[in-house]
Amino acid sequence: MFAGLLSWFSVTYFPENRTILRLEPYAQINYDALPDDAELANLERGRSYYVQLCAQCHGEDGSGNGEFRYRMVPKPANLMSEKVVNKSDEELSALIRDGIEGSAMAPWDNILSPVQRKQIVGYLRYLNLQRIYLANG
Numbered sequence: 633m634f635a636g637l638l639s640w641f642s643v644t645y646f647p648e649n650r651t652i653l654r655l656e657p658y659a660q661i662n663y664d665a666l667p668d669d670a671e672l673a674n675l676e677r678g679r680s681y682y683v684q685l686c687a688q689c690h691g692e693d694g695s696g697n698g699e700f701r702y703r704m705v706p707k708p709a710n711l712m713s714e715k716v717v718n719k720s721d722e723e724l725s726a727l728i729r730d731g732i733e734g735s736a737m738a739p740w741d742n743i744l745s746p747v748q749r750k751q752i753v754g755y756l757r758y759l760n761l762q763r764i765y766l767a768n769g
């Protein structure tokens with residue numbers, strides 16, 4: 633019965649009614665829905681590239697508010713906008729490869745391999761899911 637049924641518990645203290653501890657199960661892990669190790673490794677690669685190469689303009693959270701933002705016109709794109717999020721993986725990867733002429737968005741084709749671009753796109757998807765999750769409390 634308990635095998636495979638793992639829950640996390642939160643502990644709460646309620647001074648008003650002197651309940652000292654209350655254990656509340658709040659999530660059951662669905663092992664089938666967890667990413668496998670290869671997916672996690674790709675995500676971590678994507679995060680690492682993004683933080684080092686993109687975040688100074690696009691911001692840690694992808695919203696376009698990186699520390700160099702004030703230096704450039706046009707401003708770094710908000711990568712969490714509907715417009716960007718609705719693009720396919722292939723479209724995003726091609727944008728990163730080719731850059732955007734007349735802006736600070738350089739082409740990365742000599743620097744990032746197709747696999748590396750895919751990993752970054754995967755991380756952008758993750759950032760967006762995290763944003764939605766945080767916004768919904």
Ligand code: HEC
Binds near residue numbers: 687689708715738740
């Ligand atoms: C030096 C600043 C800078 C860096 C570094 C940078 N970008 Fe950009 N990026 C921009 C700017 C500015 C634009 C918007 C250009 C425009 O609006 O014409 C942009 C646009 C984009 C777009 C297109 C968004 C759209 O609206 O279609 C994507 C995708 C993107 N960047 C991803 C990345 C990724 C991924 C990296 C890291 C590999 C990166 N950028 C690094 C400045 C930067």
